[in-house]
Amino acid sequence: MAFDHIEEASRRTFLKVSAAAGGGMLMTFSVPMTAEAATAADSGPNDLTLNAYVKIAPSGKITIMAKNPECGQGIKTMLPMLIAEELDVDWADINIQQSPVDATKYGSQVAGGSFATPTHWVPIRQVGAAGKQMFVTAAAQTWSCPEGECRATLSKVEHMPTGRKLDYGKLAAKACSLPPPDLKTVVLKDAKDYRIIGKWTTGVDNQKLVTGQKLFGIDVVVPGMKYAVYEKCAVFGGKVKSANVDDIKKLKGVTDCFVVEGQSTDLMGLAPGVAIVGDNWWVINKARENLKIEWDEIGKGDQSSEKFAATAKTLAPKTPANSIRKDGDSAAALKGAAKTVEAYYSYPFLSHANLEPQNCTAHFKDGKMEMWAPSQNPQPGKTLVAKTLGMPEADVTVHLTRMGGGFGRRLMNEYMVEAAWISRVVKAPVKLVWNRADDMAHDPYRPGGFHAFKGGVDAKGNLVALEDHFISYGEGDKYLSAANMTNGEFPARFVKDLTFGSTNMPGGMPTGPMRAPTSNAMSFVFQSFLDEMAHAGGRDPLEFRLEILNRPMIPNPPPPARPGGAPGGGGPGFGGPGFVPERMIGVLQLVAEKSDWKNRDKLPKGRGKGIASYFSHQGYFAEVVDASVDKEGQITVHKVWVVGDVGGQIINPSGAENQVQGSAIDGISQALYGEITFDKGRTVQSNFHDYPLLRMNEAPETEVHFLLSKNSPTGLGEPALPPVIPALCNAIFQATGKRIRSLPIKPEMLTA
Amino acid sequence: MAFKIKVNGKTRTADVDPDMPLLWVLRDELDVKGPKFGCGAGLCGACTVHLDGKAVRSCQTPISAVGAKSVTTIEGLAAVSPAGRKLQAAWIAVDVPQCGYCQAGQIMQAADLLAAKPKPTDADINSAMKGNICRCATYTRIRHAIKVAAGLATA
Known part of the structure; x- marks a missing residue:
């Protein structure tokens, strides 16, 4: 999905206006999310492409259908703000409903990739402005006056010469009989006239959240519902040879227990396992202690993190199997460099660790499946259910629930197909809930990886050569999901002698995108190694980066014929196309100013500041971390300064700041604690005692600034995370002289 | 075993195993969904409720330990x-x-x-x-x- 197409998409937005059932006006419209969708819709508007709606009731109440899943990114608040602004209504009159999952009606319904802001910014406002225009026309016709004498504001049209006013609700019946204006011709508000956009707007579900109302998937109740647990092989995709299901069935509170044959090839599909069903989740989860299952570990029972690390180490000095990028002659440039540095970096697998464990409620009845799914990506889930159960997709209905965290985890939908299968077997509505250990053991993990770097600086200390041999997971040149690397990783395009290559190791674990996929790892290794090179060249790390960014850019090679990774996995495009060096220079300079970078040498012994920047999801972020390390190697993160350039308008300052603060602390949590390891083919970690998340007492102060540039707004769910990790590692180097080349940062790395 | 507990000012009954944590009595037996399941091990605090005004982890509090104490959840706070x-x-x-x-x-x-x-x-x-x-x-x-x-x- 390239961003070049977004403007194109905005020109292909269609609006249809009709009378609403029960009175009032209904505006349905389409926002093509992808170039493909835009092309498909090119023939003209039809019901199939109209994927969102706004209803203006005669009472003046306005209902906006929120089509995208809400996982904490604030989309349910942000998109309606755009419509309400241009429609010119009172935010207090807005009621927001979550739409069901229906590709034919709502088009793409995904929470991922930070795409919602850039793709909706223009078209959604055009729709609002078109609605406002229609109310003005309706009022002018009612008063038999020229439209120029009317103006609309806050759900009313006023006849300026006489001061007469008509509410939108009263005008709705007339307005919906008018032809909608051409969206290309509607006039959008000047930013200075905004009443809603740019104003601190609190989340639309806050009241419900703070009073404990049922919003989440795990809260769903269907009459007659049973609970289910599903035990899968700890070795990914392992098959059930035998299980004592008859013993389990006899246990009190268990109504059913059976083997699901499943399949072993798609780890995000219906994996083999044993289901236990009953009337109380705790009872059936406890019944699992009595399960005796003989598993076929399908030859994967000897995989371990230790072995992967050892293999990577032997591969690193060899010639990469795959070429990712080759500019000039890096070997010759290294030979000619005044100083060279070699360094070997690694980072671990990570679990998404959504606080709400994976769950789904399914009700199979009369050949049809009704589901309630906390999914970021429900449409493929629907397809997966239909395909696995051999049903027509039209017979699967999916309701969206709020999600207790997404972070990319819920782009996968295996919990949906598990719930669906179990419901069909027991012929009852079933709520499947994973326990924490299930969630930790069966995650589409953020893939680990290894990088062998060689870099060279010239006599002035400027970077003149760079080589990276990336050791990842996959087969040949096909990477596991989100285990790939783009050819545009900075400083690619700025160093004329540069080589990126990769070698893949087979890995039998599930992997997938996690918040800022690929970028969350690449930022650590590249921004840390750049810091090493700056020090090798005797240069200030900020000045070193600015010198690189001021060089002429080398064009990107065409994307590889077979890009690795899965949807959302950050394929070519995240690191390269669209990158404007001036924007990165801007955020670097501003973060240096805000964090008093130039005086960092005056910090006490054992305390340091580090800087890093990263471009992902069209967002430019530069961050400085202030951290100290004590004699025991314990790290205290005092403060993080974040400067982001995500365009000229922050739509919801509250949501924006919250996302950025959360991203920064999330990144620090990963750097300090995040580590999933494998042993005997299994995930070692099982809960928050051995997979810790950062807590209140460790959370640093975060100071957030947005550099408003003359660009369209882009998304904020992801791009603030990647730079904080290397900024912390670089601060630790400044504080201790010890270079962090492996995550998570462990105290023993700092005491040795 | 039948237990009578006071939840958000109302007396409720649940016929459950004495070991069953309060969290699951609340969520699955009494349909009080405010307390959330996160870890099941007292590590995350998502299940926090009050017993006579004091915060406890309901996933670590067996129903048999509640006795006459008042249970307050987010719904009744x-x-x-x-x-x-x-x-x-x-x-x-x-x-x-x-x-x-x-x-x-x-x-x-x-x-x-x-x-x-x-x-x-x-x-x-x-x-x-x-x-x-x-x-x-x-x-x-x-x-x-x-x-x-x-x-x-x-x-």
Whole structure:
């Protein structure tokens, strides 16, 4: 999905206006999310492409259908703000409903990739402005006056010469009989006239959240519902040879227990396992202690993190199997460099660790499946259910629930197909809930990886050569999901002698995108190694980066014929196309100013500041971390300064700041604690005692600034995370002289 | 075994195993969904409720240990706790939640804190709140909202 197409998409937005059932006006419209969708819709508007709606009731109440899943990114608040602004209504009159999952009606319904802001910014406002225009026309016709004498504001049209006013609700019946204006011709508000956009707007579900109302998937109740647990092989995709299901069935509170044959090839599909069903989740989860299952570990029972690390180490000095990028002659440039540095970096697998464990409620009845799914990506889930159960997709209905965290985890939908299968077997509505250990053991993990770097600086200390041999997971040149690397990783395009290559190791674990996929790892290794090179060249790390960014850019090679990774996995495009060096220079300079970078040498012994920047999801972020390390190697993160350039308008300052603060602390949590390891083919970690998340007492102060540039707004769910990790590692180097080349940062790395 | 417990001011009965944690009695037997399941091991605090006004992890509290103590969940907090009402208002004004899943537990824990220390210091907040994980890492705003509720800051 390239961003070049977004403007194109905005020109292909269609609006249809009709009378609403029960009175009032209904505006349905389409926002093509992808170039493909835009092309498909090119023939003209039809019901199939109209994927969102706004209803203006005669009472003046306005209902906006929120089509995208809400996982904490604030989309349910942000998109309606755009419509309400241009429609010119009172935010207090807005009621927001979550739409069901229906590709034919709502088009793409995904929470991922930070795409919602850039793709909706223009078209959604055009729709609002078109609605406002229609109310003005309706009022002018009612008063038999020229439209120029009317103006609309806050759900009313006023006849300026006489001061007469008509509410939108009263005008709705007339307005919906008018032809909608051409969206290309509607006039959008000047930013200075905004009443809603740019104003601190609190989340639309806050009241419900703070009073404990049922919003989440795990809260769903269907009459007659049973609970289910599903035990899968700890070795990914392992098959059930035998299980004592008859013993389990006899246990009190268990109504059913059976083997699901499943399949072993798609780890995000219906994996083999044993289901236990009953009337109380705790009872059936406890019944699992009595399960005796003989598993076929399908030859994967000897995989371990230790072995992967050892293999990577032997591969690193060899010639990469795959070429990712080759500019000039890096070997010759290294030979000619005044100083060279070699360094070997690694980072671990990570679990998404959504606080709400994976769950789904399914009700199979009369050949049809009704589901309630906390999914970021429900449409493929629907397809997966239909395909696995051999049903027509039209017979699967999916309701969206709020999600207790997404972070990319819920782009996968295996919990949906598990719930669906179990419901069909027991012929009852079933709520499947994973326990924490299930969630930790069966995650589409953020893939680990290894990088062998060689870099060279010239006599002035400027970077003149760079080589990276990336050791990842996959087969040949096909990477596991989100285990790939783009050819545009900075400083690619700025160093004329540069080589990126990769070698893949087979890995039998599930992997997938996690918040800022690929970028969350690449930022650590590249921004840390750049810091090493700056020090090798005797240069200030900020000045070193600015010198690189001021060089002429080398064009990107065409994307590889077979890009690795899965949807959302950050394929070519995240690191390269669209990158404007001036924007990165801007955020670097501003973060240096805000964090008093130039005086960092005056910090006490054992305390340091580090800087890093990263471009992902069209967002430019530069961050400085202030951290100290004590004699025991314990790290205290005092403060993080974040400067982001995500365009000229922050739509919801509250949501924006919250996302950025959360991203920064999330990144620090990963750097300090995040580590999933494998042993005997299994995930070692099982809960928050051995997979810790950062807590209140460790959370640093975060100071957030947005550099408003003359660009369209882009998304904020992801791009603030990647730079904080290397900024912390670089601060630790400044504080201790010890270079962090492996995550998570462990105290023993700092005491040795 | 039949247990009678007082939940949010009402007497409720549940015929369950004495070992069953209060969390699952509330969620699956009594349809009180405010307390959330996060870890099942007392590590995350999402299940926090009050027993006679004191914060406990309901996933670690067997029903048999509840006895005559009053159980208050996020659903019933406003009715019995002035500090709770202030916290809920502050949570909305500060716009704390992202996904929101942990926030009921955070508010229950914070209400316990403010009952004991109406004007908490940062150290008090750290020590009271460090058992509650927020995966979205809204800690900055949680801290701020507690101070707003305590009258130590403005939203």
